[in-house]
Amino acid sequence: MADDPLVVGIETSCDETGVGIVQGNTLLADAIASSVEEHARFGGVVPEVASRAHLEAMVPMIERASAEADVALDDVDAIAVTAGPGLAGALLVGVAAAKALALSLGKPLYGVNHLSAHVAVDQLEHGPLPERCVALLVSGGHSSLLLVDDVTAAVEPLGATIDDAAGEAFDKVARLLGLPFPGGPHIDNAAREGGHITLDFPRGLTSNRDLERHRFDFSFSGLKTAVARWVEAREQRGEPVPVADVAASFQEAVCDVLTRKAVDACRATGAGHLVIGGGVAANSRLRVLAEERAARHQIKVRVPRPALCTDNGAMVAALGSELVRRGREPSAWDLPADSSMPVTTVVA
């Protein structure tokens, strides 16, 4: 097989219908349709609507990616698709489309793990991954620290959230502060104007007692509750809520814990590189703090550009291409969608 396999990647684990095409570590096309606006019409996410939106967007996205990359589908080496974790009905649409495409074209099919794809995508931005790295994956649905020795075969969970995901905490605190969805960018923006008063919100699972059992785990539920209580107390006293200051202090608490534990994980495992992915990786404070703290220990931070951090098809294609290049076995034709696929399974 060629050194730079040409692979189509399909991603439908949540709200985005993504179809990407890569050749080795070169990004050729990244077509994305989002059903977020459609959900806004319903006032929330409706799984049936998400699945239907994926179904409607799938063929147009495949066509757009193929045109953008100027690639005939007949010429690709393999089809990769997110097999899990994610919303069951949404995953199913992508898996079915990938199977149909692979079967009709006579190409191998790779059903891959969404989290591994978030790590592999950095190869499109910064070249081959180092032999050992720690990955911090932070989004609306995930907050994980992974030890990655080989993104195609050896991904080991170091820790994860025991309650709310980091992005979920951003969304819920944004709602408490009257900021729009999605909360991440709005809190990031509001926080730029904040910092006049500093509120010492709790850092979950950082006490010595907690570190014994949860050294690399996260907890953002207590932080969310503390913000809720602080805001309610102000409102009950009839005082205005200093939105920018609360946003800044909340964001500082989240980024403090994420970067502290990520750097600790690098040092504990001897990893010289920290890869950050997922939607929360777009947070400006997280990037600055991670760089600062990692540099103190000669650890290099790799964060792909925001468009590659959020869910997309290119990340699935990037992992698929690496799998083909390493000669990994493709998936069987009865590949299931697995909404709770364990992180240790890279290819289903």
Add this chain to the structure above:
Amino acid sequence: MVPVQLRTRSAEQTAEVGRRLAALLEPGDVVILAGGLGAGKTTLTQGIGAGLEVRGEVTSPTFVISRVHPAQQPGRPSLVHVDAYRLGGRVELDDLDVDAFIDDAVTVVEWGEGVAEPLAADRLHVHLVRAAAASGRDEQVLDDPDGQEGRLITVTPVGSRWGGVPLRSALAPETSSVAPETAQTVQERNAARL
């Protein structure tokens, strides 16, 4: 049926209520959880999961909307953990897509009030409210890094399934019950919030 009211003093105690509740739960049971952000809905469900000894970490299902935790003990139900938070208000029950599991699992629905009732005629409604929020006093916010503020938990059984089930003695052998007059106040406040 008479609601049972409990006061817990820590997240551990709230989870313990879930663990005790799990001992009463059977396949097909539906538990609907209500209460604001940070009220302890996921913490209580973590206790239910621990009590049922199901597989996998019970964490917030907000993003994935529902998560299935298979049973590990023979004869015990699995746990279907649903979260209607992202679904918004105007949603058909079918959209939850949980009825496929309901007969052989315990189904717990966070933010389920007004959405999940048609799932089952027999069900438990559990309201959680932060004690300070209930009393209107909420000053010592930052002195409490572990979020060890108490919770008032109201469990309301609905349907014949729960007739004669000793909820109070099963749930509150040690946790202090709320004094009747406080319970009354809390009930009124809860009613006002709905």
